[in-house]
Amino acid sequence: xxxxxxxxxxxxFMALFLVFPLAVVFSEALSAGLGSYLSSIADPxxxxxxxxxxxxxxxxxxxxxxxxVCASWCIARFDFVGRNLLITLIxxxxxxxxxxxxxxxxxxxxxxxxxxxxxxxxNIQIIFALPGMVIATIxxxxxxxxxxxxxxxxxxxxxxxxxxxxxxxSGLQIFWRVSLPKLRWGLFxxxxxCNARAMGEFGAVSVVSGKVFGETDTLxxxxxxxxxxxxxxxxxxxxSLLAMLALVTLVLKSALEWxxxxxxxxxxxxxxx
Amino acid sequence: MSASLAGARIKxxxxxxxxGFVPSLTVTLVWLGIIxxxxxxxxxxxxxxxxxxxxxxxxxxxRVLGDLWVSLYTALMASxxxxxxxxxxxxxxxxxEFPGRRLADALVDLPxxxxxxxxxxxxxxxxxxxxxxxxxxxxxxxxxxxxxxxIVVAMMFISLPFIVxxxxxxxxxxxxxxxxxxxxxxxxxxxxxxRISLPAIFPSLLTxxxxxxxxxxxxxxxxxxxxxxxxxxxxxVPVLIVAQLDQFDYEGATAIGTLMxxxxxxLLLAINLLQAWVRRRHGG
Numbered sequence: 001x002x003x004x005x006x007x008x009x010x011x012x013f014m015a016l017f018l019v020f021p022l023a024v025v026f027s028e029a030l031s032a033g034l035g036s037y038l039s040s041i042a043d044p045x046x047x048x049x050x051x052x053x054x055x056x057x058x059x060x061x062x063x064x065x066x067x068x069v070c071a072s073w074c075i076a077r078f079d080f081v082g083r084n085l086l087i088t089l090i091x092x093x094x095x096x097x098x099x100x101x102x103x104x105x106x107x108x109x110x111x112x113x114x115x116x117x118x119x120x121x122x123n124i125q126i127i128f129a130l131p132g133m134v135i136a137t138i139x140x141x142x143x144x145x146x147x148x149x150x151x152x153x154x155x156x157x158x159x160x161x162x163x164x165x166x167x168x169x170s171g172l173q174i175f176w177r178v179s180l181p182k183l184r185w186g187l188f189x190x191x192x193x194c195n196a197r198a199m200g201e202f203g204a205v206s207v208v209s210g211k212v213f214g215e216t217d218t219l220x221x222x223x224x225x226x227x228x229x230x231x232x233x234x235x236x237x238x239x240s241l242l243a244m245l246a247l248v249t250l251v252l253k254s255a256l257e258w259x260x261x262x263x264x265x266x267x268x269x270x271x272x273x
Numbered sequence: 274m275s276a277s278l279a280g281a282r283i284k285x286x287x288x289x290x291x292x293g294f295v296p297s298l299t300v301t302l303v304w305l306g307i308i309x310x311x312x313x314x315x316x317x318x319x320x321x322x323x324x325x326x327x328x329x330x331x332x333x334x335x336r337v338l339g340d341l342w343v344s345l346y347t348a349l350m351a352s353x354x355x356x357x358x359x360x361x362x363x364x365x366x367x368x369x370e371f372p373g374r375r376l377a378d379a380l381v382d383l384p385x386x387x388x389x390x391x392x393x394x395x396x397x398x399x400x401x402x403x404x405x406x407x408x409x410x411x412x413x414x415x416x417x418x419x420x421x422x423x424i425v426v427a428m429m430f431i432s433l434p435f436i437v438x439x440x441x442x443x444x445x446x447x448x449x450x451x452x453x454x455x456x457x458x459x460x461x462x463x464x465x466x467x468r469i470s471l472p473a474i475f476p477s478l479l480t481x482x483x484x485x486x487x488x489x490x491x492x493x494x495x496x497x498x499x500x501x502x503x504x505x506x507x508x509x510v511p512v513l514i515v516a517q518l519d520q521f522d523y524e525g526a527t528a529i530g531t532l533m534x535x536x537x538x539x540l541l542l543a544i545n546l547l548q549a550w551v552r553r554r555h556g557g
Contacts, residue, residue, distance in 0.1 A: 002462055003369055010365035011377065013358050017430060018383050020405060021395035028398060067304050074297040080286035086301070088545070092309055095537045097491030099511040100530045103518065104312035107319055112523055114315050139308055161291055171292035193385070200388025202494035207515060220390040220494070227394050227498065236398075239391040246386035253386075254379040 025243045028236035040237035045214035049222040049238070055130070056205075056218065057198045060137040064194050065187070068145030072183070073175075076153030077161065087150065093142040101139040102207025105132050128210035133218070136204040141194045148190035149183055156182055185260045189253070196249040200242055313534070320531040323524055331528035339505035340513045341532075347421055347509065348489035351428035352436075356482045358429075359436030360474070366437070367444040381438070384431045389494025396427050397498040421507050423499035431492055432485035439481030443474055443551075476551040483547060487540040490533070 030037050040046065071090060075083055093101065107113050109126035119126060126132045160182065164174045180187075202220040210216040213225040219242055226235035286294070320328060331337065366378050384392065400407045400417040407418060417423050447470060455465045493511040501507040508516075510533055517526035 006361065007365050007369055007371055010358075010362045011373075014362060014377055014380060016406070017358075017433065018380050020399055021392060021430065022383065022387070024395050024399050024405060025391060067301065070297045070300040070304075074294055074301055077291050078286060078289055078294050080294075080298075082285075086305075088541075089305060089310065092313075092541075095487050095491070095541050097493065097511050097514075097533060097537070099491070099493045099514050100316075100533060103514060103526055103530045104316055106518060107315050107523070107527065108312055110523070135308070139312070142308055158289075158291060165290050165292075174291070175293070196386050200386075200391070202388060202390040203492075203511065206494075207518060220388050223388075223390045223394060224498075232398075235394060239394060242388045242391045246383065246388070246391075249386045250379050250382055253382065254375070 022243060022247075025236055025239050028233060029240040031236075032233050036233065037237050037240075040234040041241065043234070045217070046219075046222060046234075046238055048214050049217045049219050050241070052130070052133075052216070053199050053218045053220075056134050056137050057195055059134050060141055060198045061191060061195050063138050064141055064145050065191055067142070068149050068190060069183075069187070071146045072149040072153045073179070075150050077158055090146050091143050093139055098140050098201065098203030099207060101136050101204035104139070105136050105204075105208045127208050129216065132208035133205050133216070136208050137198050137201050140201055140204045141197045144194035144197060145187065145190035148193070149186050152186035153179075153183060185256060189256050192249055192252055192256070196246065199245060316527060316530060316534070319523075319527045323528060327524070328528050328531070331525050332532050334525075336504045336508075337510075337513065337529055337532075340508045340510050343421060343424070343505070343507065344490055344509040344511075347424040348428060348486050351425045351432060351489050352482050352486040354425070355429050355432055355436050355485055356478055359433055359481060359485075360440055360478060362433070363437045363440040363444055367441055381434050383434075385434050389431065389492070390498075392430055393427065393495040393498035396430060396495065397423070400426060400499065418499055419501040419507070421500070423501075424496050424507060424509060427495040427499050428489040428492060431495055432488045435484040435488055436478070436481035439484060440474060440477050443477040444470075447473055476547065476554055480544060480547045480551060483540060483544045487537060487544070490536065490540075 029040075071086075074080075075086060106127055108115055109119060109132060110116055111120065111127075113127075126135070160178050161174050164178050169177070199218075200220055201218075202224070205218055206221055206224070209218070209221055211221060211225070213222065217225055219238055223235050223239045223242070226232075226238060323331070362381065366374060366381070397418055398404050400410075400423060402408065402411045402416065402418070404418070407416075410417060415422075417426055451469050452465050455469055456462075460468070491511060492509075493515070496509060497512055500509065500512070502512055504513075510529060514526050514529050514533070517523075517529065
């Protein structure tokens, strides 16, 4: 009896707090019929926002992937003084408000910023343009790959790598043929989460974007632009694209957790402890 | 001779036969410096340029203090309420088997995956007086959208997974034998939960609460749509920082940003201490 009551209470709460917001996105997006839904998405300003979002993700995600692999190699394979401090520093962007991430870029590259004079003399625009948005996105997604891969690599240990060294493998051979295959699911998992955040980031990108709808608006910023100009149905149509991205991310994430739960489970436990 | 020299050298890393330590550490440190540490240093340097008095003048402006209060109490409310609901959800998903459990478990991560702007307009529409939920509450005189309650709702949405995902592994590791023994000795289910399960879960619940609180304080995207953004009443600190930037008041934005950074650091410290405590209690 207690059990049924608890299950019902928890599911009601989840329906109200998680399912309703998701449902309202699609219901509002389709409120004027499929035709206007499709034409809202085909709007040139929206397609350019899709393009910009993809460009940002295509730069930011590989940047953090390469960083994550490097960081996991030195942190998980070696034991050195300051290792835990390094992990804490890598996690830092998680506890910093995205708005501050944007502010940092403004202080560095803005007109009155540290490099502002030099940049304007050389006619380089970073703030209110693509480079600033990319850097802000890299900042907020900085820990995503590293914090999935480091615990996994630590959990797996170095036995195979050390065996490869004694058999005469070179560093690159060890990396490509031993370590990378061991870590691939953890890497994929990290990339998945990193990508979802990179494509959906709002706060940091909104501070450094010029917010010109059709030019420097990402999908998230387009949602805001449309919503603020009372084009509610169009705003939800764009939002539905992002919601579908979130759902695809969740499905892939659950599938990964299901198929590779042994390795990923160990990681989750280690992180929670 | 050479042995004593080697012994005198400070050993800052354990020897290893694996290659690639120096290059990978160099890339990691340089990239970390460029993206995270350098920019943070620049912000602190700009703040130092304001001088202690300049900094103090800005952070004691009435609007800053008012908004800080709004941020703190809404984040506290949201994390407290979520600690209850998050524990309930984590308990049900880990302990009970029922149809749809896997789907519900996957759905817990929705707030991680759903972009905050989408969450913002969705919640704002739901809780507006003519929305699905707002229309039910409005006749009762309860208004959520465009009030501080709206901020709490948005914060609850974005921070739910932090609590559930922190508590879940601990519930999974609880030894059912203890509960069974208590039950055999005649303890009621409520007694078992309050005296055996809850004390074991509590440290992780506290960690989840702190993580949620930190996330709520920094949140921006989902809140601007549902809060009225009225100074002193429904304006949170991140919104104020953006407002300062829009008025080209970089000094104000920098000082308030540094204040928020300080609060985040204190929270991070608290979370680390809590996690160390949890580890000690669980013996590894």
